[in-house]
Amino acid sequence: MTGDRDIENMKGIMRKDMREIFLKSVLLGTILMVILGAGCIGKESTESTASGVTNPPVQNEPAHVQDEPIKVQEKLRMATTTSTYDSGLLDVLNPVFQQKCNCIVEVIPKGTGAAIQTAKDGDADLIFVHARGKEDAFVNEGYGVNRRDVMYNDFVILGPESDPAKIRGMTSAAEAFRNIAAAGMAGNATFFSRGDNSGTHTKEKAIWDATGIVPSGTWYNSVGKGMGDTLTAANEKLGYTLADRGTYIKWKSKEGFELQLLVEGPVKGGDPILKNPYGIIAVNPEKYPDVNYKLAMEYIEFVTSKDGQELIKNYRVNGEQLFFPDAK
Amino acid sequence: MIIRTENLCKKFADKQALEDVNIEIRDGEILAILGTSGAGKTTLLRILNLLERPTSGKLYFNGRDMDSYPDLTPLRRKMAMVIQGAPVFNMSVYDNIAWGLRVRGEDERLVGQKVTEVLSLVGLEGYEKRNARTLSGGEAQRVAFAMAAVFRPEVLLLDEPTANLDPITEGAIEDIISRINRMGITVVIATHKQSEAITLANRIAVIKDGRIVQLGTPGEIFYKPRTEFVARFTGAKNIFSGTVVRRDRTQMVVRSGDFDIDIDIDASAADVRTGDFVSFCIRPEEILILRQDIPVNPRHKNVFEGRIKRITPYGGALVRIHIMAKNTLFLADVPRHVAEKMELVKGKDVLFSLKLSALKVLETG
Amino acid sequence: MSGSNSSLEFLFAGIIQAVDLIVRMDPYVASVTKVQLMVSGVAVILSAITAIALASAISFSEFRGKELLRTAINTSMGLPPVAVGLVVFLFLTRRGPIGFLDLIYTPAAMIIAQYILATPIITGVSITAIESIPRKVWDTAYTLGGTKLDVSLQVLKEARLGIITAILAGFGRAIAEVGAILTVGGNIVHQLYLGGVLQDVSYTRTLTTAITVETRQGNIPEAIAFGIILLILSFFVNFIAMWVRKRSVG
Numbered sequence: 025m026t027g028d029r030d031i032e033n034m035k036g037i038m039r040k041d042m043r044e045i046f047l048k049s050v051l052l053g054t055i056l057m058v059i060l061g062a063g064c065i066g067k068e069s070t071e072s073t074a075s076g077v078t079n080p081p082v083q084n085e086p087a088h089v090q091d092e093p094i095k096v097q098e099k100l101r102m103a104t105t106t107s108t109y110d111s112g113l114l115d116v117l118n119p120v121f122q123q124k125c126n127c128i129v130e131v132i133p134k135g136t137g138a139a140i141q142t143a144k145d146g147d148a149d150l151i152f153v154h155a156r157g158k159e160d161a162f163v164n165e166g167y168g169v170n171r172r173d174v175m176y177n178d179f180v181i182l183g184p185e186s187d188p189a190k191i192r193g194m195t196s197a198a199e200a201f202r203n204i205a206a207a208g209m210a211g212n213a214t215f216f217s218r219g220d221n222s223g224t225h226t227k228e229k230a231i232w233d234a235t236g237i238v239p240s241g242t243w244y245n246s247v248g249k250g251m252g253d254t255l256t257a258a259n260e261k262l263g264y265t266l267a268d269r270g271t272y273i274k275w276k277s278k279e280g281f282e283l284q285l286l287v288e289g290p291v292k293g294g295d296p297i298l299k300n301p302y303g304i305i306a307v308n309p310e311k312y313p314d315v316n317y318k319l320a321m322e323y324i325e326f327v328t329s330k331d332g333q334e335l336i337k338n339y340r341v342n343g344e345q346l347f348f349p350d351a352k
Numbered sequence: 353m354i355i356r357t358e359n360l361c362k363k364f365a366d367k368q369a370l371e372d373v374n375i376e377i378r379d380g381e382i383l384a385i386l387g388t389s390g391a392g393k394t395t396l397l398r399i400l401n402l403l404e405r406p407t408s409g410k411l412y413f414n415g416r417d418m419d420s421y422p423d424l425t426p427l428r429r430k431m432a433m434v435i436q437g438a439p440v441f442n443m444s445v446y447d448n449i450a451w452g453l454r455v456r457g458e459d460e461r462l463v464g465q466k467v468t469e470v471l472s473l474v475g476l477e478g479y480e481k482r483n484a485r486t487l488s489g490g491e492a493q494r495v496a497f498a499m500a501a502v503f504r505p506e507v508l509l510l511d512e513p514t515a516n517l518d519p520i521t522e523g524a525i526e527d528i529i530s531r532i533n534r535m536g537i538t539v540v541i542a543t544h545k546q547s548e549a550i551t552l553a554n555r556i557a558v559i560k561d562g563r564i565v566q567l568g569t570p571g572e573i574f575y576k577p578r579t580e581f582v583a584r585f586t587g588a589k590n591i592f593s594g595t596v597v598r599r600d601r602t603q604m605v606v607r608s609g610d611f612d613i614d615i616d617i618d619a620s621a622a623d624v625r626t627g628d629f630v631s632f633c634i635r636p637e638e639i640l641i642l643r644q645d646i647p648v649n650p651r652h653k654n655v656f657e658g659r660i661k662r663i664t665p666y667g668g669a670l671v672r673i674h675i676m677a678k679n680t681l682f683l684a685d686v687p688r689h690v691a692e693k694m695e696l697v698k699g700k701d702v703l704f705s706l707k708l709s710a711l712k713v714l715e716t717g
Numbered sequence: 718m719s720g721s722n723s724s725l726e727f728l729f730a731g732i733i734q735a736v737d738l739i740v741r742m743d744p745y746v747a748s749v750t751k752v753q754l755m756v757s758g759v760a761v762i763l764s765a766i767t768a769i770a771l772a773s774a775i776s777f778s779e780f781r782g783k784e785l786l787r788t789a790i791n792t793s794m795g796l797p798p799v800a801v802g803l804v805v806f807l808f809l810t811r812r813g814p815i816g817f818l819d820l821i822y823t824p825a826a827m828i829i830a831q832y833i834l835a836t837p838i839i840t841g842v843s844i845t846a847i848e849s850i851p852r853k854v855w856d857t858a859y860t861l862g863g864t865k866l867d868v869s870l871q872v873l874k875e876a877r878l879g880i881i882t883a884i885l886a887g888f889g890r891a892i893a894e895v896g897a898i899l900t901v902g903g904n905i906v907h908q909l910y911l912g913g914v915l916q917d918v919s920y921t922r923t924l925t926t927a928i929t930v931e932t933r934q935g936n937i938p939e940a941i942a943f944g945i946i947l948l949i950l951s952f953f954v955n956f957i958a959m960w961v962r963k964r965s966v967g
Contacts, residue, residue, distance in 0.1 A: 134933075141935040219906065220934050238908075238915055245822075245905045246917065248930035257903045260811055260821045280812050401860055429862040439853035442875055451871070452861040499861060509860075 098127040100319040103140070103148035105223055106250055108302065109133035111270045111346055113339055120335065121326050127319060135250070137221030143167060143305075146312040150320040152327075154223035154302045157230075168305035170321065172328050175336050175347040176301040177269050178289025179227055182255075184262040185284055188212040191264075192286045197295040198234040200287045204264045205235070208243030214263035215239065218254050219246030223300070228266045231297060259283050268300055270346045277342070291348065301350060304328075327351075353414055353430055353506040353538065354379055355400060360409035362395050362562075369395040370562040373409070377507065382529070382539045384553035386546065386573075386585070392562040393542035394436065397509045400540065401433040429456060432500035433509040437516075438493040440484035445476065445495055448484045452503045470502040474528055490521035497528055507538045514548060526552055546586055550574065558582050576620065580631055580714050588633040589683040591714070596628045603708070606630060610678040614653040614708050621713035631714040636672060638710035639684035642703040643694065654706040658682065660698055663691070671696075675704060727937075734938035735945055745906070745917040746942050753923040753950075756824050756898065757891035760831035761839075765884045767832075768839035769873070772880075775840075776847040777869045787844070793837035798830075802897030805830045809901060822903035824921055830897035835887035842886055846879020847872060878961050885958040892950055895925035904930060924950075 108114055109131060118129045132142055136155040143151045144167050151168065153159060162168045181200055183191065189207035191200035207213035217239075218225040232239055245263065247254045251271045258265040259281055267275075269289060275281050288294030304327060306320035326332045328351035336347050360373040370392045377383055377400070385393045398404040399411065402424055411418040413427055421427055432452070441448050449467045458466070471477055474494040479487075484495050493513065500508055513529065514522040529552055533539045543549055549556045550570045557567040558581075566578045577583035583591055594608030599617070604624060606613050615621070615632060624630055642648060648655055658677030666672040671691045673684045684704060686696070696702065738746050774780070775787055807813050809821040809829070820826045850872050858868040873880070902921035909918045919927075924947045931940035 138933065138935050220930065240908045240910050240915055242907050242909075242920070244908050245903075245920065246908065248904050248906065248922065248927075248934070253903070257822055257905070260903075261819075262811070280810075398856075403856055403859060425862070425864055428860075431860070432862070433856075433860040435853050435856055435860065437853060439851065439857045441854065441857070441871065451858070451863075455861065455863045455867045496857075499857075503862065 098125070098316065098319055100127055100129045100150060100316055100323060101132065101148045102129055102150045102152055102323070103132045103134060103142040104152040105136050105139055105154060106133050107154070107223070107268050107270055108152060110274075111341065113336065113347060116335055116339055117327060117332065120331075121323060124326065125319065125322055129323070135218075135220050135222035136226065143307050146307070146315070149307055149316045150304065150323055151307070152302065152304045154300050155226040156301060156303065158226060159303045159305060162305060167308055167311055169308045170324060171303050171305045172324055173350045173352060174302045174304050174327050175333075176299055176350045177347050178291045178294070178300050179224065179266050179298040180269055180272055180285050180289050180294075181264065181287035181298075182258065182267050182272065182283040183213075183264040183286045185282065186262070187284075187286060189264065194287050195295055197231050197287060197297050201231050202235045202237060205237050205239055205243075208239075209241060211243070214243045214245060214258075214261055216254050216258035216261070216263045216265040217244065217246045218251065218266075219248045220250070222250075224251060224266060224268055227298070227300065231266070234297060255281075255283070270341070273341055273344050273346065302347070354412075355507065356412040356415075357400075358410040358412070360396075360399065360411065361407045362392075362399060362404065363407040368562055370399070370406070373562070373564055375557055375564055375567065377538060377540055378555075380533075380536060380538055381554040382533050382541065382552050384549035384556045385540065385542045385559055386544070386549045386556050387542075387559035388544055388585070391559045393544075393559055394511055395562075396559070397433060397511050397540065397542050400507075401431055401509050402428050403433070429503075430506045431509065432503070432505040432507075434493075434496045434500050434511065434513060436511040438489070438496035440487070440492055440495050440499070442485050443483070444480065445471075445482050445484050445487075446480040448495055449498045449502050452499060456503060458503075466502050467498075470498045473501060473531060474498045475524070490517055490524070493517065493521075493525055494528065497525075497532070501532050501535075501537070504535070505537060507540065508532060510539065510541045512543055513541060514543075514545065522548075546574075558585060560585075575635065575710070576618075576712055577633065578620065578715055580633070583633040583712070583714055588635045588712075590636065590639065591631060591633040592680070593629065593631040596624055596626050596630060599624065599626055606632065609680055611656065611680065613706065613711065615711040615713060616708045618712075620715075624713060631716065632711050633714060634706050634711050636683045636685040637670075638707050639682060640705050640707065641673065641675075641684055641686060641694065641696065642705060644703065648703060652705060654708060654711075655703055656682075656705070657701065657703055660696060660700045660702060662698060663696065673702075675702065677704075731937040731941045735941035738938060738942040739945060743942070744911055745919070746939070746946070748906075748917075748919040749922050749924060749927045749943065750946055752824065752919040752921065753892060753925070753947075756827045756902075756923060757831055757888060760828045761835050761884060761888045761891055763828070763832050764835040764839050764887050767836050768843055768883070768887070769880065771836075771840045772843035772847055773869060773873065775844055777865070777872070790837050790840050790844075794841045796834060796837065797896070798834055798894045799896035799900065801833050802830055802900030805833065805897065805901045821901060822905060822921060824902070827898040827902040827921060827923070830901050831891045831894065834894060834897060835891050838890055839883045839887040842883030843876070843880045846876040846883060849879065850875045878964060881961050882958050885954050885961070889951060889954050889958075892947065892954070893925065895923075895929060898923055899926045899929065902926065 104114070114131055122129055132148060134142060136153045136158065139151055139153050140158055140162055142148050159171060163171050181191065181197060183189070189203040191203050194200045204213055204215050208215060217228055245257065247257055251267060254265055255267060255271065255275055262282070269291060272285065289298035290296050304324050306317060306324060307315045309315055309317040333349035333351055337349050339346060355377040357373050357375050360370055362370040373396060385396060387393050395404065399406050441451065446467055449470060450463045453463045453466060467480070471479060474497050476491065476494050476498065484492065487495060510529065514525050517525065526548065529539060529541070541548070541552060553570060555568065556570055556573045557564050558573060559565065560581050566573060566582045573582065574586045577586055577588055580591060592608045594606040596604050597607045597612065598605040602617055604615055604617055606615060642655065656677050658675040660673055661676045662674040664672045666685055669688055670685045671688050673686055673691070673696060675682045675684060682704065775783060805826065806821065808815055809826050810816050854875055855868055855872055858871040863871065904922050904926045905920045906917045906922050907920050909916055911918070924943045928940050928943045928947070931943065
């Protein structure tokens with residue numbers, strides 16, 4: 025009897041729990057919606073203030089008041105790689121350009137492969153990426169026009185201090201990779217690949233091609249994620265990996281980051297194959313007539329101009345220059 | 353196995369369930385614990401079955417204090433209880449019945465044989481493969497009996513074995529209980545049905561508010577109720593009270609309202625003195641309605657005159673005659689054919705007598 | 718831009734390629750599915766063993782701190798996977814307390830994370846299942862001569878359908894989870910020669926993490942294929958759960 029009553033009580037409690045959970049989730053949902061709603065309203069209001077600042081409504085000129093707020097600022101959609109975005113370089117370049125052309129630059133940061141795909145889908149006006157082969161294909165397939173070199177930095181090969189593949193100080197990236205593969209096969213080393221069709225991944229594959237080795241085996245780990253995730257994994261497993269210098273500079277001072285720079289890139293006199301050139305390409309207006317081709321061309325003009333190149337040259341992270349002007 | 357309790361008490365958080373229960377369960381008998389719901393029947397069974405510990409008091413098995421057993425499992429395995437509502441496991445009838453054998457480590461070859469035997473005892477031949485949860489109430493009750501009887505416990509405790517069953521199934525179950533008892537198994541039945549107690553039991557313990565108020569043979573309980581409660585509960589409908597006006601060694605006269613009633617003195621009334629206020633009772637079947645064509649012997653005592661107020665059927669073969677005499681209502685049970693022959697109808701004036709030996713003085717309280 | 722027609726075409730093309738990947742048992746897709754089933758399966762088996770033991774301890778015995786344990790289990794039923802992933806990561810990382818075991822970015826790490834996620838659910842639901850068995854059934858087992866162990870086993874048996882439902886709920890949570898295994902598993906695939914062909918073979922990549930990365934990389938057919946398999950799996954689990962529930966009622 026008491027047992028049955030206990031069960032009834034328990035069911036009651038369960039129901040109460042359910043109710044509580046339900047109420048809580050409804051409450052949480054509402055709060056989230058309110059926050060999101062507020063965010064949208066906030067955004068709208070800042071936008072309207074922004075246009076208000078640039079075009080202050082003047083009371084005794086009613087014609088202007090009618091006209092000006094309706095005029096929408098032109099927008100440039102730029103698909104770019106995470107490395108340019110995360111490095112903070114665009115935060116220096118874009119404000120200058122925006123002021124110059126009175127427009128808004130909307131940045132879509134993705135891996136190089138995905139960035140190019142975005143532009144192929146017609147969802148960007150401009151790509152700013154680093155994977156020469158893919159860039160050329162993009163132009164050859166008719167998606168892009170007017171490719172220009174902008175700048176370069178380089179890749180470096182990182183690995184554990186113990187360096188089981190003995191690549192420290194090597195001047196040939198392919199040679200270093202060959203050693204890593206040999207050590208990997210022997211079970212003494214691991215390699216971590218981005219495996220995400222990014223610029224870094226594309227470069228890595230180019231180096232493997234140069235070695236003539238197809239990396240295979242459990243020592244070769246493909247992460248399928250960004251540079252940060254790949255560095256975390258390589259660091260945890262004390263494996264080798266290829267990284268762009270910019271990310272490496274940011275990571276090398278992190279607590280617990282133990283990987284070391286073992287093979288230099290061309291910036292510090294290393295193997296030219298590790299050069300990491302950044303190109304910029306406008307999306308072909310014949311393919312997608314609604315792209316903002318004019319603004320895209322203005323942006324290309326700007327970053328390859330003397331002013332733009334100067335900004336790139338002077339950009340520093342932790343006191344180190346990340347990008348080297350390369351416009352011809 | 354003989355079980356004896358000594359000043360057994362059980363207290364739950366909100367109530368005293370049992371108080372000073374002293375009872376002995378004899379080898380081979382059927383003992384009925386008769387009481388209304390909430391009287392403590394189930395609690396008593398559970399304590400006897402070691403499902404529950406008493407708050408205080410002693411429990412002896414074959415004269416040995418329960419607390420002196422280092423391990424109660426062997427003791428528990430000599431008993432079984434069929435819990436009210438016949439809970440069965442969600443498995444086949446076979447596995448249900450085999451359960452008690454298997455926990456006792458019975459040889460699996462013997463299990464099948466014993467299950468078959470006990471199934472025929474409870475009249476469920478061929479039910480082995482049925483899921484026990486899909487059975488009707490009566491079938492489930494039979495399975496519950498089989499689950500307990502299969503390992504031949506020395507004592508079988510039954511909690512309301514026929515509650516919620518139709519009369520025919522009730523009869524069948526009572527039959528099974530007798531058969532189990534004839535196998536030499538002591539049976540203790542907790543029930544609220546007097547009929548069941550009187551049909552099955554060798555002895556009846558009437559329990560009220562956690563106390564055993566009377567323990568005796570069915571005859572003693574029904575015809576010599578000790579208290580007003582037992583009298584009422586066992587159906588002694590005519591309960592009166594009055595002052596003793598006269599007594600001698602064998603008889604006394606009690607003045608109750610307008611009546612002087614003569615009562616034989618037996619052990620229960622031994623201490624009654626003249627001037628005492630007493631309660632007494634008589635069962636309806638002990639009131640005789642006299643034939644009017646035969647003159648009443650004037651030496652006959654306790655013959656009164658009254659008028660029939662109402663006649664109600666009572667249990668098929670009997671009718672209950674409600675007689676009003678000097679503002680006092682008497683109930684008399686008469687065989688239906690007798691009532692018809694005597695032409696007893698509402699409004700008729702009749703003479704009736706109370707058998708002196710059937711009048712019982714009750715303890716107060 | 719692209720009209721609705723071409724977006725539909727895009728979707729259909731993706732689905733057709735995805736179905737093709739599944740039907741011809743693409744080694745990469747198959748290996749990811751295998752890792753998912755292996756990780757979630759092992760995690761749930763271990764969870765089920767722990768959970769049944771825990772639920773039994775809580776339901777069948779009295780000990781100090783029992784209510785605290787019960788509260789802990791109930792509150793852990795909704796642990797956010799990402800947080801669990803972080804905690805497991807912090808323990809398993811090379812600098813962590815058990816980093817020397819070198820378990821981070823291995824299937825074992827993912828099993829640990831899913832084990833932590835599934836155990837409270839299976840335990841909690843199992844306790845409910847056990848405690849929904851009427852007291853009378855316990856008493857019957859006891860009075861028929863069962864020892865405490867016999868009684869407990871019988872009650873567990875009576876609660877079996879509820880416990881199976883609990884395990885399925887745990888498995889459902891495990892296969893749907895992405896946050897924890899992405900953090901501790903690292904989403905790694907190996908390149909291996911299978912039958913002379915170089916293939917991506919999952920090491921710690923599961924259906925859920927694969928969907929995340931394939932979508933991000935624009936590999937829509939693969940993403941859809943994984944999505945279809947995951948849906949089939951979760952439908953299957955729910956179907957069994959429903960069937961069990963129906964049986965327990967009938």
